[in-house]
Amino acid sequence: MGLSIMSNWLRPATPAATAPVSFAQIYEEHLDFVWRVARRLGVPESALDDAVQDVFLVVHDRLASFEHRSSMRTWIYGIVRRVARDHRPSKRERPLDEAPEAPSETASAHEGLERAEAKRLLHALLDTLDDDKREVFVLAELEEMPMPDVAQAIGINVNTAHARLRAARHHLEDALARLHARQTWRSP
Amino acid sequence: MTHPTPDLRAVIDASRGGDDPDRDDRARVRSALITKLGAAAFVTGAAATTTSTAVASTVAASVTPYLVALALTSALGVGAVATWRTRTPPPARAPIAAPHTTPARVEPAPVNAPSPAVTVIAAPASATPVDEPRTTPRARPARPVGEGIESVPLEEAPDLVAETAALREAHVAMEAGDPERALRVLAGYSSAHRGGALRVEREAAKLIAQCQLGRARELEVSSFLTHHASSPLAARVGRACLR
Numbered sequence: 001m002g003l004s005i006m007s008n009w010l011r012p013a014t015p016a017a018t019a020p021v022s023f024a025q026i027y028e029e030h031l032d033f034v035w036r037v038a039r040r041l042g043v044p045e046s047a048l049d050d051a052v053q054d055v056f057l058v059v060h061d062r063l064a065s066f067e068h069r070s071s072m073r074t075w076i077y078g079i080v081r082r083v084a085r086d087h088r089p090s091k092r093e094r095p096l097d098e099a100p101e102a103p104s105e106t107a108s109a110h111e112g113l114e115r116a117e118a119k120r121l122l123h124a125l126l127d128t129l130d131d132d133k134r135e136v137f138v139l140a141e142l143e144e145m146p147m148p149d150v151a152q153a154i155g156i157n158v159n160t161a162h163a164r165l166r167a168a169r170h171h172l173e174d175a176l177a178r179l180h181a182r183q184t185w186r187s188p
Numbered sequence: 189m190t191h192p193t194p195d196l197r198a199v200i201d202a203s204r205g206g207d208d209p210d211r212d213d214r215a216r217v218r219s220a221l222i223t224k225l226g227a228a229a230f231v232t233g234a235a236a237t238t239t240s241t242a243v244a245s246t247v248a249a250s251v252t253p254y255l256v257a258l259a260l261t262s263a264l265g266v267g268a269v270a271t272w273r274t275r276t277p278p279p280a281r282a283p284i285a286a287p288h289t290t291p292a293r294v295e296p297a298p299v300n301a302p303s304p305a306v307t308v309i310a311a312p313a314s315a316t317p318v319d320e321p322r323t324t325p326r327a328r329p330a331r332p333v334g335e336g337i338e339s340v341p342l343e344e345a346p347d348l349v350a351e352t353a354a355l356r357e358a359h360v361a362m363e364a365g366d367p368e369r370a371l372r373v374l375a376g377y378s379s380a381h382r383g384g385a386l387r388v389e390r391e392a393a394k395l396i397a398q399c400q401l402g403r404a405r406e407l408e409v410s411s412f413l414t415h416h417a418s419s420p421l422a423a424r425v426g427r428a429c430l431r
Contacts, residue, residue, distance in 0.1 A: 035213065036208060039207045060229060115206045118206065141192070169191075169192050
């Protein structure tokens, strides 16, 4: 753990800057984030309800001890990643062959269908990443969280976070290129 | 710093918003949390807030929800709110450590009496328009905490409270092996109220109760499973009815 991260953890809370926040407000503000991230960290659709509920039950239980040393979103992410670990099926190597095909021209005729296809493809691609790269990619690329926040949320230094993001992109681009090559070969 | 190739960028952009919860998802999660935490957890106001300056002590943490529930009960004349809290403690869960926390300091925290102006977050069905555009988090303007929370006049709040209470009572009846009573509760609510934020949940509960009694109509079950195929409710109805 880098020194900058340690100093963040050791820095005393700054109470004056924080406004009162109720559970209800936090729920409204962060439900979408929790839902999306849990799904993208590999919680299956069928377990998503329970996982999201578990996250907010923990938030409710622990809110009184939140000291604003990190942002609320970063704090909540820490809970999401633990809950997601409990709710996702054991990882197996899934060849991208099993993944749905990339959006086709036919599919793109319908925006909703295209997005559903893209979503399935994205999940299949994410499933090929290891957990370390996956969470950096989800937070930095998909949630567009600033890299210092990503590093803090995961508990790594910023350089490591950048390196994991680069590695994740390379991995996904290779996987996508292979998929396209296979589709081209199958349908001359 | 490199950027994603156009191919990868296209996949990312095309899936934007695809993982957001929809209206049914929001209603389900909210309903389940109200059942587990009590409606008081979804009430905003002085008594329901926490600050870093006054980390709630154990006493305050346990007393405040009761005060809020009591205020709601007396204001709305709904007794169910207080009884949820006492009758249904949250289910035992494996402890999940929250990050960045230290043990709560034992300091006398102010216990604020609930404000008479109680704000209840609107049911997701009304708070979130179906057509609300879903954009990337960065494109979305930063929302201050509290935005999206709609103040509901006190006289309108009992609908959600009553609907949740009816749903919970139906589930309790089914768990107690009395699906007949569950159906009576659901029918009683439906006859008095049209629509509702938890209509799909009530429909699912009704089908499950009917299936437990062996009275479900195949057409109704298959229609529900078709229309809510991606919903976890469909899995529950399927488990109860397709055995």
